[in-house]
Amino acid sequence: MSENCNHDCSSCGEACASRDPKSFIEKPNEKSTIKKVIGVISGKGGVGKSMISSMLAANFQKKGYNTAVLDADITGPSIPKAFGITERARGDESGIYPVYSKTGIQTMSVNLLLDDATDPVIWRGPVIAGTVKQFWQDVIWTDVDYMFVDMPPGTGDVALTVFQSIPVDGIVIVTSPQELVSMIVAKAVKMAQMMNVPIIGIIENMSYVECPDCGKHIEVFGKSHLAEVAAVYKLPILGQIPMTPAIAAASDAGDVESLDVDWFDKAIEAIVDATKE
Numbered sequence: 001m002s003e004n005c006n007h008d009c010s011s012c013g014e015a016c017a018s019r020d021p022k023s024f025i026e027k028p029n030e031k032s033t034i035k036k037v038i039g040v041i042s043g044k045g046g047v048g049k050s051m052i053s054s055m056l057a058a059n060f061q062k063k064g065y066n067t068a069v070l071d072a073d074i075t076g077p078s079i080p081k082a083f084g085i086t087e088r089a090r091g092d093e094s095g096i097y098p099v100y101s102k103t104g105i106q107t108m109s110v111n112l113l114l115d116d117a118t119d120p121v122i123w124r125g126p127v128i129a130g131t132v133k134q135f136w137q138d139v140i141w142t143d144v145d146y147m148f149v150d151m152p153p154g155t156g157d158v159a160l161t162v163f164q165s166i167p168v169d170g171i172v173i174v175t176s177p178q179e180l181v182s183m184i185v186a187k188a189v190k191m192a193q194m195m196n197v198p199i200i201g202i203i204e205n206m207s208y209v210e211c212p213d214c215g216k217h218i219e220v221f222g223k224s225h226l227a228e229v230a231a232v233y234k235l236p237i238l239g240q241i242p243m244t245p246a247i248a249a250a251s252d253a254g255d256v257e258s259l260d261v262d263w264f265d266k267a268i269e270a271i272v273d274a275t276k277e
């Protein structure tokens with residue numbers, strides 16, 4: 001226990017013997033059914049975490065799982081954009097209803113509640129964290145096999161709230177092939193360990209560009225350090241996703257579900273395997 005302990009574990013990330021990270025877990029809406037929750041995290045912003053969350057969800061849905069995405073990236077919400085969702089969420093006295101994507105993925109994001117999706121969310125940490133909790137407690141999620149939580153980048157306040165209040169079954173770490181990766185993965189790994197959440201593996205985004213003429217893989221960010229980092233932390237590599245105009249175009253068009261790719265087959269297998277009863 002820290003000598004500065006004020007006995008309020010809800011605002012503290014210290015790994016101390018007297019705290020149980022799961023003791024703040026909140027119940028979802030009584031009308032919700034959610035079987036498994038997967039957190040998608042990155043140690044820093046700009047690695048394409050939201051894109052990976054959307055593509056993972058789209059591929060789970062294609063495999064026949066009822067899938068949902070809870071956009072916990074409150075100040076940088078990009079899930080509705082990736083799925084081309086422009087309508088607002090509705091609610092009644094029972095709760096708030098998620099908005100369904102073209103292929104039936106249930107989504108909830110702060111952008112579905114704002115009058116204008118371009119309005120910035122200028123809120124302090126506790127309000128942001130409270131919103132994420134509401135997405136869990138007040139939204140009516142129907143028959144969800146896999147819910148993906150698109151976490152805010154980094155290891156701050158909101159990430160802490162998600163781990164403390166939502167029963168996350170496992171996390172997937174998203175990285176990009178840059179020098180900083182080992183420090184960033186270390187932070188994410190330590191946070192998951194402190195919160196007692198199993199890490200299912202790492203997905204590297206923007207791993208390479210494939211030459212359209214000869215098929216050669218060009219490592220634009222330099223040589224990937226993923227294998228070394230994965231070995232240090234004994235984490236499976238679940239996929240290496242290329243940087244490709246097809247992803248950028250699908251994201252811009254709000255049509256991520258139309259991407260027909262097999263990049264996530266290993267990740268799907270590992271997530272299903274890690275979360276089976």
Ligand SMILES: Nc1ncnc2c1ncn2[C@@H]1O[C@H](COP(=O)(O)OP(=O)(O)OP(=O)(O)O)[C@@H](O)[C@H]1O
Pocket residue numbers: 042044045046047048049050051052073076078153205206241242243244245247248249251252
């Ligand atoms: N592999 C890729 N190839 C091409 N474009 C990509 C790829 N991954 C992401 N992008 C593009 O990069 C932009 C940012 O992606 P995204 O919103 O997922 O980032 P992010 O990491 O979630 O950001 P933040 O971490 O700050 O929330 C999007 O426009 C997306 O289309």
